Amino acid sequence: MAMRGGTKAGLAGAVGGLGLLGVLAACMPQGTGAAPSGRALYADYCAACHGDSGKGDGPAASGVSPRPADLTMLAARNGGVFPVVRVMGKVYGYSQGKGGGGGPMPEFGPLLDGPTVLVETAPGILTPTPERLVALAEHVERLGKR
Ligand code: HEC
Numbered sequence: 001m002a003m004r005g006g007t008k009a010g011l012a013g014a015v016g017g018l019g020l021l022g023v024l025a026a027c028m029p030q031g032t033g034a035a036p037s038g039r040a041l042y043a044d045y046c047a048a049c050h051g052d053s054g055k056g057d058g059p060a061a062s063g064v065s066p067r068p069a070d071l072t073m074l075a076a077r078n079g080g081v082f083p084v085v086r087v088m089g090k091v092y093g094y095s096q097g098k099g100g101g102g103g104p105m106p107e108f109g110p111l112l113d114g115p116t117v118l119v120e121t122a123p124g125i126l127t128p129t130p131e132r133l134v135a136l137a138e139h140v141e142r143l144g145k146r
Pocket residue numbers: 042045046047048049050060064065066067068069071086087090091102103104105106108136140
């Protein structure tokens with residue numbers, strides 16, 4: 001499936017039938033240089049608090065209350081299923097403020113906006129989602145598989 005590197009116009013249609021895992025696979029960096037790197041985004045935006053490994057032990061973590069979440073346990077704590085929609089919502093900022101006050105983690109939506117891909121966020125619901133956000137979530141998912 002030559003999705004990455006194909007035309008943008010063809011991407012939405014090609015992705016439609018695949019569901020989320022298909023989208024995530026399509027967004028794996030393939031060495032073209034054009035794909036946003038989830039690893040680089042994570043290093044820039046997340047590692048200070050959550051740590052390179054995602055365990056919540058970054059250099060800024062001790063100054064943050066509550067402590068940054070351990071991102072390596074997200075799937076394990078969710079019945080073995082990586083909660084990708086929750087993660088993307090949290091990072092983008094949709095779930096900010098829920099439960100009152102928001103917490104210390106910033107919203108990254110404005111930094112991640114750009115070209116979108118369609119992600120199946122619920123059965124049959126395809127939501128245009130920034131590529132950079134999807135790449136970031138995909139990297140966070142990998143953190144739990146080491
Ligand atoms: C300023 C420190 C800080 C930065 C930077 C930060 N986070 Fe967080 N993050 C937190 C804290 C603290 C929590 C736990 C409290 C909360 O949920 O708000 C958290 C919670 C989360 C959660 C929720 C975990 C769960 O159990 O549902 C996810 C997912 C997450 N962060 C991912 C990221 C990603 C990805 C980035 C980079 C784009 C990032 N964070 C950047 C501090 C930070």
